[in-house]
Amino acid sequence: MTTQTTLTRDLVLVGGGHAHALMLRMWGMTPVQGVQVTLINPGPTAPYSGMLPGHIAGHYTREALEIDLVKLARFAGARVIFGAADGIDADRKVIHVPGRGEIAYDVASLDVGLHARAAHIPGFSQFGIGAKPLDAYADRWDAYVSEVDAGKKAGIVAVIGGGVAGCELALAMAHRLHGLGKTNCVTLIETNTKLANGTPGADRTLREEMLRLGVAVVSAVEVDAVTAEAVKLRGYSDVASEFTVGTAGGFAHDWLATSDLPKDAQGFVHVDERLLVSGYEDLFAAGDCAALMASPRPKAGVFAVRAAPVLYHNISAALTGSEMKPFRPQADYLKLMSLGDKSAMAAKWGRCLVAPKAQLWRWKDYIDQSFMRKFSEFPKMKAAAPVGPVALGAQSNQMLCGGCGAKVAPGQLSAALAEMPTVKRSDVLQGAGDDAAVLEVGGQKQVLSVDHLRGFVADHGLMGRIAAVHALGDVWAMGAKPQSALLSVTLPRMTRELQARAMREILAGVGEVVRGAGAEIVGGHSTMGEELTIGLTVTGLLDGAAITLEGAKVGDVLILTRPIGSGTVLAAEMQGKANGRDVAALYEILAQPQGDAAEILSVAHAMTDVTGFGLAGHLTAMCRASEVAADISLEDVPTYAGAEALAEAGHRSTIFEDNKLAAPVFGPENAKMALLHDPQTSGGFLAAVTAGEAERLREELQAAGHKAAVIGRLIEGAPAIVCR
Structure with missing residues (x-):
C-alpha cells in the first residue's frame, strides 16, 4: 500500500449503505489528499434494496443486487474492516468493533440502516425474520426455497406489514413459490385497512394483484405472537406460517439506540440540514439510521441516494476546513412497486399509474441496473505520467504484488545463496536452505526464522494477524513450539497520532496470534517509509529432531492443509477484478493460526510451509532434498474460491513466471496447473506421511477446521513433479 502524501486525518465510515457507497465512488474520483479512509461493514458486500423484491421473486441472482465493497474500496483508496460495529464514543472519537477493539477517527459517518426484527412481538425474534437487514433475509429466504423445492417444507408464508415493502415482498414470494407448484400459500397481515401506507389508488390495484397470485390479505388486525407454525392474531384466527417475515416499521440498531448520541423516540440519530449529528462537527449520519430534523422524511433508499453528494461535500469540508452546504430532500418521490412477476406500478404526487405494467x-x-453499474464500471483514472526520461525496461504494466507475491525470484535468490560461505559454527546445526535455521543453545535446540510481507490489505490489524501466522509457519513446519517474536514494521508517512493508531492495531493483531501460539513479542523495530510492511523474526524450541525437507520416502502420501491460489486472488484484487466475497473468505483463512495442524502432522517424515515459491517450488525442494519424485492428482489440489476462474482469465502474480522456471511441472497446461506456481502468503503445510496414516490425518485436520486434502504421493525417480 503505497502513499506519496503524509496521512494526517482518519475518516471512518460505519456501514456500507447507499449513501456511503455513492460517497466512496465520488471519493475515488476526487479524493481529499492526506486522508486515510476506513470502511467498517459486517461483510464484503452491501445489498441494494431496490432489487430485493426482484431477487426474492427469482428474477435476479444474489450477486446482481450486491455492491462489492472490496472493489469499491480499492477504487476509492479505502481500507475495509470486516465487522459489525457495536458501539461509539463520540467524545473520545472511537468506534468499537467486536474482535477488533476501538477504531479511532477524526471524522466519521454512520450509514448502518435499520432492522425490522420486531422484537416487541412475542416469539418473533425466535421464529420470524425481519426484511431488514436485507442480506440476512435474503439468506434465510434462499435456504427456505431450497427446502420447499426439496419437499422438506410446505411453502406456507406470512408477511407482517402491508406497506410498500410488505406488499412487494408478499407478491415476490408468492411468484417464487408459484414457480415451485405452490399456490395460495402467502398471507399478508396489515393493521390498517389500506395497503401501501395509504398510497392513493394503490390499495385496489395491489389487492387485485394479490388475488391473481393467491395472496390472502388480512387487514385491520393486531399481531399477538409468532410461533414456529403460525402468526397469532388478536380476535382473529391464527394464520399458518412456516416462514414469517416482518416489514412493519423499522427499528434502530441497539448500539445506536442505547448510545449517548442525540436521537428520536425510535432510536434514530438526530442530524441537522448538513447531515451532521446534532451537537457534533465531526460526526455525520445518513440513510435510514438518521432522523432528518430539519426536513423529516419517511425511511426510503431514495433519500440516502440523494444525500450522497451532500455527504461527500460536507465530509470533505470537515476534513479541509471549508464551508458545508445543506441537504434539502424532495417532498415526494417516485415509487415503482414490483408486482411479483415482471410487472410494476408507479405512484407519485397522490396518483397511481398501473399500465402498462410490463413497461x-x-x-x-433500467433504473436499478443503472444504479448498480456505478459499482461495477468504475471510471478509468489516469495514472501519473513519469517525470523526465525513462530507462529501458523500467516501465511495467503490472502493479507489484503484495504478500509473498513481492518476493525476490527463486532463481536469483538461489544464485546469491550459493555464493555464501558454508556454516562453520558447531552450534549452528542447520543454516539456509530449509524453513528455519536450527541452533543449539545450552543443550536446547532452537529454530530461528524471519519473514516480512509487503502490505496487501490496508486493515492494519488483519495484516498484522496474517503476517504473524505467515512467519510462525516456519517454526510450526519444523515441529517446534513458538517461543519469541521480534516485530519489524514500516508505516506509510503519517502524523504521530495516526502512527500511534496504526501501531495499536498492528500490535493487537500480531499479539493475539503470537500469544495464542504460546510465544511472546520481545521487541522489534519500526520505521517510516513509502508503504506498509510487517515482518517478524521468530524463534521456537525443539524437543526432538526437526522435521525437515529431507525425510520424505518413496510411497509416502502428500497432504496439503490449505488451498492454493492466494497470490492470484490478491493480484486480481489489486486490479479491482476479484470478487469481494472471495477476497473476504481468503483473508479469513490466511489469518487462521496453524499450530494445531502442525501438532497433528508431527508424525510427518518431511514437512514445509507453502509460501512464496508456490506449491510446485516447495514440493520440488522436498523432492530434491529427499531424492524422490512426486505424482500429483491435480483435481485433488484444493484452491481458494475464485482462484481458478481468475487464473483462467489470465491473472498472475508478479513472481509467477520466475516460480514456473524454477520448478517445472510435467502435466496439462491449464488454469489449475498455473496455480501450482502461484506464490502463497500464510500458506498451508505440505507434509509427506506414511500411506497408512494419511486418511486419519486428513480427517483430523478437517475436524480441526483446516481445508486439508491428500494431493498425491512420492515415487521413485529423479526429483520431478508429474501431474495427472
Missing part, C-alpha cells in the same frame, strides 16, 4: 417493470429494471 413500468422495464423502466424500474
Whole structure:
C-alpha cells in the first residue's frame, strides 16, 4: 500500500449503505489528499434494496443486487474492516468493533440502516425474520426455497406489514413459490385497512394483484405472537406460517439506540440540514439510521441516494476546513412497486399509474441496473505520467504484488545463496536452505526464522494477524513450539497520532496470534517509509529432531492443509477484478493460526510451509532434498474460491513466471496447473506421511477446521513433479 502524501486525518465510515457507497465512488474520483479512509461493514458486500423484491421473486441472482465493497474500496483508496460495529464514543472519537477493539477517527459517518426484527412481538425474534437487514433475509429466504423445492417444507408464508415493502415482498414470494407448484400459500397481515401506507389508488390495484397470485390479505388486525407454525392474531384466527417475515416499521440498531448520541423516540440519530449529528462537527449520519430534523422524511433508499453528494461535500469540508452546504430532500418521490412477476406500478404526487405494467417493470429494471453499474464500471483514472526520461525496461504494466507475491525470484535468490560461505559454527546445526535455521543453545535446540510481507490489505490489524501466522509457519513446519517474536514494521508517512493508531492495531493483531501460539513479542523495530510492511523474526524450541525437507520416502502420501491460489486472488484484487466475497473468505483463512495442524502432522517424515515459491517450488525442494519424485492428482489440489476462474482469465502474480522456471511441472497446461506456481502468503503445510496414516490425518485436520486434502504421493525417480 503505497502513499506519496503524509496521512494526517482518519475518516471512518460505519456501514456500507447507499449513501456511503455513492460517497466512496465520488471519493475515488476526487479524493481529499492526506486522508486515510476506513470502511467498517459486517461483510464484503452491501445489498441494494431496490432489487430485493426482484431477487426474492427469482428474477435476479444474489450477486446482481450486491455492491462489492472490496472493489469499491480499492477504487476509492479505502481500507475495509470486516465487522459489525457495536458501539461509539463520540467524545473520545472511537468506534468499537467486536474482535477488533476501538477504531479511532477524526471524522466519521454512520450509514448502518435499520432492522425490522420486531422484537416487541412475542416469539418473533425466535421464529420470524425481519426484511431488514436485507442480506440476512435474503439468506434465510434462499435456504427456505431450497427446502420447499426439496419437499422438506410446505411453502406456507406470512408477511407482517402491508406497506410498500410488505406488499412487494408478499407478491415476490408468492411468484417464487408459484414457480415451485405452490399456490395460495402467502398471507399478508396489515393493521390498517389500506395497503401501501395509504398510497392513493394503490390499495385496489395491489389487492387485485394479490388475488391473481393467491395472496390472502388480512387487514385491520393486531399481531399477538409468532410461533414456529403460525402468526397469532388478536380476535382473529391464527394464520399458518412456516416462514414469517416482518416489514412493519423499522427499528434502530441497539448500539445506536442505547448510545449517548442525540436521537428520536425510535432510536434514530438526530442530524441537522448538513447531515451532521446534532451537537457534533465531526460526526455525520445518513440513510435510514438518521432522523432528518430539519426536513423529516419517511425511511426510503431514495433519500440516502440523494444525500450522497451532500455527504461527500460536507465530509470533505470537515476534513479541509471549508464551508458545508445543506441537504434539502424532495417532498415526494417516485415509487415503482414490483408486482411479483415482471410487472410494476408507479405512484407519485397522490396518483397511481398501473399500465402498462410490463413497461413500468422495464423502466424500474433500467433504473436499478443503472444504479448498480456505478459499482461495477468504475471510471478509468489516469495514472501519473513519469517525470523526465525513462530507462529501458523500467516501465511495467503490472502493479507489484503484495504478500509473498513481492518476493525476490527463486532463481536469483538461489544464485546469491550459493555464493555464501558454508556454516562453520558447531552450534549452528542447520543454516539456509530449509524453513528455519536450527541452533543449539545450552543443550536446547532452537529454530530461528524471519519473514516480512509487503502490505496487501490496508486493515492494519488483519495484516498484522496474517503476517504473524505467515512467519510462525516456519517454526510450526519444523515441529517446534513458538517461543519469541521480534516485530519489524514500516508505516506509510503519517502524523504521530495516526502512527500511534496504526501501531495499536498492528500490535493487537500480531499479539493475539503470537500469544495464542504460546510465544511472546520481545521487541522489534519500526520505521517510516513509502508503504506498509510487517515482518517478524521468530524463534521456537525443539524437543526432538526437526522435521525437515529431507525425510520424505518413496510411497509416502502428500497432504496439503490449505488451498492454493492466494497470490492470484490478491493480484486480481489489486486490479479491482476479484470478487469481494472471495477476497473476504481468503483473508479469513490466511489469518487462521496453524499450530494445531502442525501438532497433528508431527508424525510427518518431511514437512514445509507453502509460501512464496508456490506449491510446485516447495514440493520440488522436498523432492530434491529427499531424492524422490512426486505424482500429483491435480483435481485433488484444493484452491481458494475464485482462484481458478481468475487464473483462467489470465491473472498472475508478479513472481509467477520466475516460480514456473524454477520448478517445472510435467502435466496439462491449464488454469489449475498455473496455480501450482502461484506464490502463497500464510500458506498451508505440505507434509509427506506414511500411506497408512494419511486418511486419519486428513480427517483430523478437517475436524480441526483446516481445508486439508491428500494431493498425491512420492515415487521413485529423479526429483520431478508429474501431474495427472
